[in-house]
Amino acid sequence: MRAPIASRAPVPPSSHPAPRPRAVAVLVVSLLLLVGLPGGAAPAALAGTDRPRWEWPLSPRPAVVGAYRPPAQRWLSGHRGADLAAAPGQEVRSPAAGTVSFSGTVVDRGVITVTTADGRRISMEPVAQQLPRGTRVSAGQRIAVRDEQAVHEPCGTCLHWGVREGEEYVNPLLFVGDLRPSVLLPVPEHLK
Known part of the structure; x- marks a missing residue:
């Protein structure tokens, strides 16, 4: 046997107007932009x-x-x-201050790596006349020259520049x- 369902008393009408869908959407989007997306997710362009x-x-340049x-x-x-x-x-030139942590040949091309104080590794190839391993360098200091003989596919004489944070490129x-993406702000009323 089932218990009888309790009847509800009628709810009196509210004196407050119902929220408008557009206002709710603007509020939700604003809060997400201020505090971030759930679970720490963020667009890759905003990361870092x-x-x-x-x-x-x-x-x-x-x-x-x-x-x-x-x-x-x-x-x-x-x-x-x-x-x-x-x-x-x-x-x-070294993009940042650090220490040359690798200076040598990988396969068939010269490579130089500078490790920054915060552990990031900056690598460039193909290069020649690299500074030796262990050399401390400042930002903007000459560390090598673009190898005159080597070809970097598919662009020919370009310089390949890589950066690693931990093990991630x-x-x-x-x-x-x-x-970072541009953020559009509202136009003040006095400028409209």
């Missing part, structure tokens, strides 16, 4: 906004001829750095420019 600002490894393309999984192919237009023999352009 606390990164230091570095110098370009080539002067004058080079054209980016090969973009960073992270792999879908760590073991898959991708382009784990940026390719910068460079002339053979052009000076390569990150886009080196995050350190030389502000890649």
Whole structure:
């Protein structure tokens, strides 16, 4: 046997107007922008906004001829750095202060790696006339030259620039420019 369902007393009408759907949506979006998305999720473009600002490894500021393309999984192919237009023999400079942690040949090309005080590893290839391992360098200091003989596919004489945070490769352009999305603010009434 079932218990009888209790009848509800009628609810008196509220003196407050019902919230408008648009106002609720604006409020929710505003709160998400202020406190972040649930579970710590954030668009990749917004991640890492606390990164230091570095110098370009080539002067004058080079054209980016090969973009960073992270792999879908760590073991898959991708382009784990940026390719910068460079002339053979052009000076390569350290984007940040640090210590040369590797200076040598990998497969068939010269590579130099500078480790910063916060542990980031900056690598560039193909290079020649690299400073030796253990050399302390300042931001903007010459650390090598673009190898005149080596070819970096698919761009020819470009310089490949990679950055690792721990074991993860990150886009080196995050350190030389502000890649965060623009935020549009409302126009004040007196300017309309």
